[in-house]
Amino acid sequence: MSRKTLIIGAGGVGNVVAFKCAMNADVFGEITLASRTVSKCDEIAQNVKAKVGVAIQTKQLDADNVDEMIAYFKELQPNIVINVALPYQDLTIMDACSACGIDYLDTANYEHPDTAKFEYKEQWARDGQFKEADIMGLLGSGFDPGATNIFCAYAQKHYFDEIYTIDILDCNAGDHGYPFATNFNPEINLREVSAKGRYWENGEWVETEPMEIMQVWDYPEVGPKDSYLLYHEEMESLVKHIKGLKRIRFFMTFGQSYLTHMKCLENVGMLGIEEVEHNGCKIVPIQFLKTLLPDPASLGPRTKGKTNIGIYAKGIKDGQEKSVYIYQVKDHEECYAEVMSQGVSYTTGVPAMIGAKLMLEGIWSGKGVFNMEQLDPDPFMEELNKQGLPWEVIEDYKPQ
Numbered sequence: 001m002s003r004k005t006l007i008i009g010a011g012g013v014g015n016v017v018a019f020k021c022a023m024n025a026d027v028f029g030e031i032t033l034a035s036r037t038v039s040k041c042d043e044i045a046q047n048v049k050a051k052v053g054v055a056i057q058t059k060q061l062d063a064d065n066v067d068e069m070i071a072y073f074k075e076l077q078p079n080i081v082i083n084v085a086l087p088y089q090d091l092t093i094m095d096a097c098s099a100c101g102i103d104y105l106d107t108a109n110y111e112h113p114d115t116a117k118f119e120y121k122e123q124w125a126r127d128g129q130f131k132e133a134d135i136m137g138l139l140g141s142g143f144d145p146g147a148t149n150i151f152c153a154y155a156q157k158h159y160f161d162e163i164y165t166i167d168i169l170d171c172n173a174g175d176h177g178y179p180f181a182t183n184f185n186p187e188i189n190l191r192e193v194s195a196k197g198r199y200w201e202n203g204e205w206v207e208t209e210p211m212e213i214m215q216v217w218d219y220p221e222v223g224p225k226d227s228y229l230l231y232h233e234e235m236e237s238l239v240k241h242i243k244g245l246k247r248i249r250f251f252m253t254f255g256q257s258y259l260t261h262m263k264c265l266e267n268v269g270m271l272g273i274e275e276v277e278h279n280g281c282k283i284v285p286i287q288f289l290k291t292l293l294p295d296p297a298s299l300g301p302r303t304k305g306k307t308n309i310g311i312y313a314k315g316i317k318d319g320q321e322k323s324v325y326i327y328q329v330k331d332h333e334e335c336y337a338e339v340m341s342q343g344v345s346y347t348t349g350v351p352a353m354i355g356a357k358l359m360l361e362g363i364w365s366g367k368g369v370f371n372m373e374q375l376d377p378d379p380f381m382e383e384l385n386k387q388g389l390p391w392e393v394i395e396d397y398k399p400q
């Protein structure tokens with residue numbers, strides 16, 4: 001019987017996953033793209049057919065509705081569900097997968113629509129349910145989380161006896177020409193960057209004000225950029241799984257114009273996640289803002305420049321202190337030429353496809369719920385090189 005793959009979510013990332021699965025159709029078999037708005041699935045399917053020559057099926061599906069998903073999963077019987085809808089749907093899709101005995105993968109940890117918390121607690125709590133259903137759940141198989149967790153696991157496996165510190169360094173030097181836009185779902189993106197910062201040191205989380213800590217990092221092929229400390233979800237699992245770790249931090253680059261826009265929106269209440277009354281209707285300010293901002297999927301044809309995302313680890317090998325910088329550089333225009341998406345969706349969608357490919361091929365297997373760094377990094381690193389995200393390793397990096 002040939003394999004079946006179900007992708008849920010037809011946004012920027014869903015578009016890349018659909019393209020890349022179609023480009024690896026020998027592994028993914030019959031591909032279906034399901035989402036809330038089926039016309040978006042149909043448009044992606046048409047583009048995939050025109051550019052890759054592979055037909056994919058489409059389906060209207062409400063991923064907030066567990067019963068609807070269970071009925072559909074039983075009918076379709078996919079081998080894997082790739083969840084690239086929003087983090088709000090993680091738990092409902094996980095529950096439908098465990099009810100039907102289908103492997104699961106996502107790219108972002110669960111968030112409750114009413115509280116901006118970023119934590120794995122509720123997904124990890126489904127480990128027993130996944131074991132009982134004899135299925136695998138792979139959490140956070142995007143770029144960060146995702147490839148960054150794998151870079152840490154690769155550094156641990158090949159370069160260190162113990163890693164003491166890790167900085168995850170995320171630079172998007174792309175320019176889309178709009179005064180203000182976000183590169184992926186605006187609601188998720190703005191909730192993340194307007195939250196308090198947090199890093200982990202000597203066994204404890206240290207909280208900072210939003211954007212309180214800044215360092216300039218010299219990103220290869222991009223140059224020096226202001227990089228701000230944020231909380232980011234992969235740190236929660238990495239502190240559990242990286243041996244000897246004493247500190248882990250996450251930095252992301254922002255230009256002054258982005259920060260000024262964001263501060264202004266925040267000051268006037270437009271980033272609020274609570275309902276407010278407006279002319280007799282109830283609206284959530286950040287959702288209304290999403291309606292006004294450019295659709296991230298529309299940034300593809302106009303974004304120029306590069307992304308550079310990596311990890312800088314310091315630790316000890318054979319009694320000697322050393323450091324390793326592992327990073328990946330991607331050009332936005334190259335991404336658009338290949339799959340009609342900008343680099344942020346591309347660098348998320350390709351690792352999602354790779355994680356699913358390794359699961360379908362049985363190269364990565366297990367029962368229960370896993371974070372990326374718990375799996376062997378080598379096959380994933382090989383696939384990154386083959387599937388459009390080649391990486392570099394520099395030992396004892398000295399910025400130019």
Ligand code: NDP
Pocket residue numbers: 008009010011012013014034035036037040061062063064084085086087089107108140141142143144145146183184185188296297344347348
């Ligand atoms: P988009 O907002 O562009 O797309 C989300 C898609 O999910 C839309 O097609 C939307 O439907 C669909 N959707 C939303 N709710 C439902 C529902 N209840 N049922 C069915 N479909 C639904 O987001 P992105 O593509 O930018 O991001 C997708 C995911 O990737 C997010 O979880 C995001 O956090 C994650 N991400 C991860 C990164 C990483 O490196 N790990 C980086 C960037 C993103 P509709 O079209 O009707 O709105």
